[in-house]
Amino acid sequence: MSVFTAATDQSICAPLPVLGKDVTVPLVTGGEVTYAALDYAASAPALQRVWDDVAAYAPYYGSVHRGAGYLSQLSTDLFESSRETVAEFLGCRADDQVIFTRSTTDSLNLLAAALPADCQVFVFETEHHASLLPWRDARVTYLNAPRTPGEAVQTLERALADRDPYGPALVCVTGASNVTGELWPVRELAAAAHAHGARIVLDAAQLAPHHPVDIAELDVDWVAFSGHKLYAPFGSGVLAGRSDWLRDAEPYLAGGGASRKVARRTDGGVDVEWHTTAARHEAGSPNVIGVYSIASACKALTEAGFDSLVAREQQLVTAVRAGLAEVPEVKVLSLFGDDAPRVGVISFVVEGWNSSHFAAALSAEYGIGVRDGLFCAHPLVRTLLGSDPQDVGECGAPEAEPGQKSLNAIRVSFGAGTPDEHIERFLLAVKELVSQGAQWKYRTEEGRCVPDRGTAAQV
Secondary structure, three states: OOOOOOOOOOOOOOOOOEOOOOOEEEOOOOOEEEOEEOEOOOOOOOEHHHHHHHHHHHHHOOOOOOOOOHHHHHHHHHHHHHHHHHHHHOOOOOOOEEEEEOOHHHHHHHHHHOOOOOOEEEEEOOOOHHHHOOOOOOEEEEEOOOOOHHHHHHHHHHHHHOOOOOOOEEEEEEOEOOOOOEEOOHHHHHHHHHHOOOEEEEEOOOOOOOOOOOHHHHOOOEEEEEHHHOOOOOOOEEEEEOOHHHHHOOOOOOOOOOEEEEEEOOOOOEEEEEOOOHHHHOOOOOOHHHHHHHHHHHHHHHHHOHHHHHHHHHHHHHHHHHHHHOOOOEEEOOOOOOOOOEOOEEEEEEOOOOHHHHHHHHHHHHOEEOEEEOOOOHHHHHHHOOOOOOOOOOOOOOOOOOOOOOOOEEEEEOOOOOOHHHHHHHHHHHHHHHHHOOOEEEEEEOOEEEEEEEEEOOO
């Protein structure tokens, strides 16, 4: 029986078509099954619309900003119109810049390189490593994990009020946790930051694919996100927001495209005048296909209607949480509690199971792709598991054998392209593995738990 009730609410849309939705994978127990991609938080499958748009453009590929030919001009127009599309998608203010990067990680490292002198950075230990680590050359204050949204705001306010000296400051915060899926109080944190003379950058890598992100409405100074989580192919990202710090900083990369004028000096050196626009930090030949794919994804999500996308995703979230709650051995990880609003990202552990073993069995025996490990958020996962920060625990299955406890977790994540059947299969698989055990034996190989070929478990 389906875990879903018949939907009569017209605001709930059907899954959006994604690339690879009919791909089949072999099962270790024999036969094949349609792959259930439930690892959206790592990389979401590309929307079919995005892939079709890129394929239609590909024959017209040309150099950007560097050619007088028709294809070069066409590609340049496409590149710059994509910038306008992203700005509209994010609700950018009139004087905001949209800079194209490689990823969220690249975007935040770019901003870190543009910090003014003596800038102090405030970041919660709960952040993804992409927003936890780039600030190592700045004065960083790491804030303890809050247990409520209100506590997060209060913790930030106290830290900002106590800073000494009182100079430029930046707050970095996630919009939705890549571990628990919980939404953070971004607007309230932005208000707290601005009240204390600080700026704020929003890591929207997990928020933008699931929920509208409006820079002006949230009153954040910058937003960073990745194309590969927004249903676009790999290799492109965005940093959007205020231009002054970026305009005043040395280019992130020095080279063609970032420079407006270059001239030799009489002493043999070189004088450079850098662009003051987004081009200042986009040196080299840009990833026009990646940029166009992000713009295409932005259009597709907007046209589908975020209200209907959010409504359906919440139906999936409710079904997964209810199904896991029926298994006493399963513990869902949460920072803010069961009632916290969240996107389609849920992490859990299973009593008596090594998390890598459980994830491997889901893949090998059911054709379900999830993620196991610490999800590039090691301090947060260790906090949620109640372990000491010095306890051994890393991604994969380094030491623990199948069946032994491990200091990592399992993450299931989904979104606009997830069909009901994938959720149903996942919940059935969890219940069967917990009640009946794995059908196959597994071993650790190069840090991963893998099926031991030809050795079925005795059941």
